[in-house]
Amino acid sequence: MGAVNRPDGKVAVVTGGGSGLGRASALALAGAGWTLVLAGRRKDALEETAALAVDTGAVDPERVLAVPTDIRNPEEVSRLFDAVRDRYGRLDLLFNNAGAAAPRRPITETTFQDWNRVLDTIVTGSFLCAREAFRLMSTQQPQGGRIINNGAPSAHVPRPHSHAYTAAKHAVLGLTKVLALDGRPYGITCGQIDVGNVSPPDGAPQPAATQADGTSAVEATIPVDRFTDALLLMAAQPPDTTIQSLVVLPATMPFVGRG
Template identity: 70%
Template sequence: MDEHGGHVSGGADGGPRVAVVTGGGSGIGRASALALLRDGWAVALAGRREEALEETAELAGPDAARALCAPTDIRDPAAVAALFAAVRDRFGRVDLLFNNAGAPAPRRPIEEVDDGDWERVLGTIVTGAFLCSREAFRAMRGQSPPGGRIINNGAPSAYAPRPNAIAYTTAKHALLGLTRSLALDGRAHGIACGQIDVGNVAPADGSPQPPAMQADGSMAVEAAIPVERFTEALLMMASMPTDSNVQYLTVLPTAMPFVGRG
């Protein structure tokens, strides 16, 4: 059966499923790429820092044979087009796009937000996801068998903001709209799109969880989960045939403030 009928392996030749992971050089992107590789996927690691991507591949051990390190500025349309061309040249198709890349910005009141911080956050999270999704649609519609899946890395801030985080909150709200549009427009082409909104993830180096600003302006150390809780959710969604979709999935510590941020 093809992907519309329940086939969850890769191309028509029975090879591995092929994923593109943005922000694959650190954090959730690195953990997700490694989890996909362990699960038998071929993975293209996209990110701006080539050395970080290569470190991710090295951590994969023997599975690195199915990894492609592709330094890419996802804010650049030409660079994104080149990324997907390289993936198709190497692996023949694209079964999964994980839009994960983000950009940090200092938490400041709106009157102190720097233009560059705003543009970097929106450019990476929103424009970058759009450009990658556009190329993924082009690849997925034309391949045989057709179809695929896009998973966006959202956040609780797509629904409930934190104080002094206007750029990040705006970007994640926009990403939610992108997820919904992709899910609707992908129906006719066997392209499923969903979003994972993950709460506090414990630092990978084992350092203490930093305090976070609460709705009343106070600071508190909140509960956190290991990154494996996220990758488990990602693999579950990625393994489904594309005639089924998880539209939104929120994964967060049970004790983390979320609804109302109270």
């Protein structure tokens, strides 16, 4: 594969940018030349990510913006993208990363509150951000942009007792496909990255996971930079090219044949 151009000056929004994969993704994008807009509910965590990006020399302070946002709230999402337009004038990449999890329980013990929280964050939040990204990308000049949704292996095959999370990630897969279709007239692409077990950043041992047969097993993990390298590959494609789907996981992780 030929080299791709550095996207210096191009603007990326990363949701859930205050921790975990969101923070790692933001720092990787900054290091690759992207201007960053970080969204999430915790202002202090977003500002910490921004400071890390600046301290490493990846970006100067004018090229990173932290916007506290609850992506489940339409008004707050609108304000986020207004801030992008006002500060930078355009948007080139949205990484729909923010997520939520619920305790794994039988469906008879899954609470309505847990169901709503997971679906509201993963599905509704992704929809609201994609809607505002479309509004900006389809009207800016030059027109177009890229959306990458953070899926999961659970977008394809479930784990036991993961009703809300599995339903949400399946919905994200459907959203990815329809956004890719509807984005064609505007030069907007949409792809999905599904990542398996990533090593905890604090080095804590990987907990045992329940398998389809009811047993528990400690599964393999990959370093977070295997994920961020894949994300950068997707993000750096030229406008006429999309990586529609990318699954990144430990080679021995039960995914193919999980059931």
